[in-house]
Amino acid sequence: MFYRIFYYWNVLSIDIVCGAVSSAWFASYVLNSDLKTEFWILLPTTVWVIYSADHWIDGWKLRDKSANPRHEFYYKNRIFLIVITGLVAIFSFVSGIAFLKEQILMAALVIGIFTVLHFVFSYLQVPFFWKECSVSILYTAGIWFGPILYTSKTRWEVWCGLFF
Template sequence: MQFLFKIYQRLTWLSIDVVLGAMAGMLFFERALRVELAWQEYILLGMAVWCIYTADHLMDARKLVADHAEDRHHFHLIYQKPLLAILGVVGCVGLFWAIKFFGFSKELFFGAGLGLVIMGILFVVRKLAAKKVRLKELSSAIFYVIGISWLPWYEAPTIDYTWTAFGLTILYMGLAYLNLIMLSSLDKESDTESGFSSIATLIPQEKLNPRIHQLAIGLILIALIGLLLVNSLYRIFPSLLLFMLLLHYVSFFKSGSSPEQIRMRMEVAFLIPAILLLL
């Protein structure tokens, strides 16, 4: 069991879990908006997500010294040269493949522009004063969901631009934000030691955790209301979000597990929409 945990841990350090979660999220929006995406679009999304997260971790790692690096950052600090090389290869292959698949179309320019905007925001957030860095979690959550949902939204007919679809998108953003502030709370000690700023290093724990609890309960209630109000054809979608929210809540507040185990369960929650492959 410990061996399997170590394998999974290395996969999380390489952001593979985030990539799979993003692909599962795009499947969620594909089905919710009743469109059909090609498998190439999923691979291209995965490559883009991996490049953005790896670049972010490498930028973090450059600020550290080995003695004070938290495990994930320590990994990127030690292997920064091969990871930079792989990042360059994946980025170039992804760009070439995207041009070949989409051509010089609106999809290509919007996707490339969105990637540049996200990288720009990550850079700007690092330059902001510490009192404004709390924007990092909120902006990351918003752009994460935009990144995984824009292709289904783009390809969906206007008739499917419903309040239900908009509501599911906003609720997914709320879930992503909840995940990020929970992770920030778990990483507070290591972030403080490493000199990183996050919402958990700005807000005292005794104030932050009640806010996390209130947000989690609020999102769970919204998902329950959505489950009751939406058309029966759409009930699977608020049901999945409700399950993902409950898994976050139980993992963070009720499990009594180690931070690494809590992190693992919350990241696994984003794989739940893959169930739609079976339906």
């Protein structure tokens, strides 16, 4: 029973989502940010959509040849997962436009554009593209942009805290 729960927890990237939320909570605490409920709903749903899309693309490219359980799971359950991921993506997109302030929406749009570029470069297997580095930069940007934009600290305190 525990193995089965852990299996789904892992292949559906729930561990990644929890890590993103806890990292954002840490960033919010450090920067003394007042993030609204919308952020705390949209961050995990968006992270899940991005990771699910990435696993689906990898599973689709590799088909039955993948040794990775996530890719195999996403390939075998692709129709159901495409529908669920699509519905969650639509929810996140519409909710983001409806509820987020312009400043945070613009930051999300910029990160979204870079995420699309990440998917294109990953899919096309561009030689100069370093997938893991791109993922870490986008993940960090997605977690920290909200707390940075809503911090009550002065700009110099934020930049000193981030780089020193």
